[in-house]
Amino acid sequence: MxxxxxxxxxxxxxxxxxxxxxxxxxxxxxxxxxxxxxxxxxxxxxxxxxxxxxxxxxxxxxxxxxxxxxxxxxxxxxxxxxxGTEQVKESKINMLTSQYENFKMREGETIHEMFTKLSLITNELRSLGEPISMSKQVRKVIRILPKSLGK
Incomplete structure (x- = not known):
């Protein structure tokens, strides 16, 4: 058997x-x-x-x-x-989450360049099992756009 x-x-x-x-x-x-x-x-x-x-x-x-x-x-x-190990993965998630939360558009940066950098962060978070919803990403972009773009 x-x-x-x-x-x-x-x-x-x-x-x-x-x-x-x-x-x-x-x-x-x-x-x-x-x-x-x-x-x-x-x-x-x-x-x-x-x-x-x-x-x-x-x-x-x-x-x-x-x-x-x-x-x-x-x-x-x-x-x-x-x-990486679970510890390394958790550290990457924490670092990327912090980068996402503190993300700002730099002076002289185009919207395309800014969105590309933000997408790199959100895509990496998604690959690590921590996706950020598209609606949350859109709200983030609207909040970080310079006031001069609204005039």
Missing amino acids: AAPLNLEENGPFIPIIEEKDGENTRLVPNPRRKYDEDDRKKIEKGYKAKKLLVCGIGPDEFNRFSSCESAKEIWDCLKTAHE
Whole structure:
């Protein structure tokens, strides 16, 4: 009887069988020669996922992740490299929120330039899971426009 490990939580699928040693029972990896079709399909999914991730990263990143043995390992490394740890992510969110709240239009700056800078902040916040609604962004732009534009 095979008891599969969950790929999302534990890495690659490893078929497991129960081995009895007298009164004791323990779980051990199933020998490859005893894999059934279901085992082979699950293992193949892991290899395909790893191949897709490896093909999707550039040569610089490949060198950082080439030692990873599973798609889960590669994914976790990519996630940490690009998003950082939860602490780093929280710090980025705090910094960007502060930048958004203190954002002002500079003297001599065009509306287009100002909106581009504001969009960079709001897009980064959205990518970190902290979106700012469009209506809130519009209110922010109206508040920071110079009084001279209204005349």
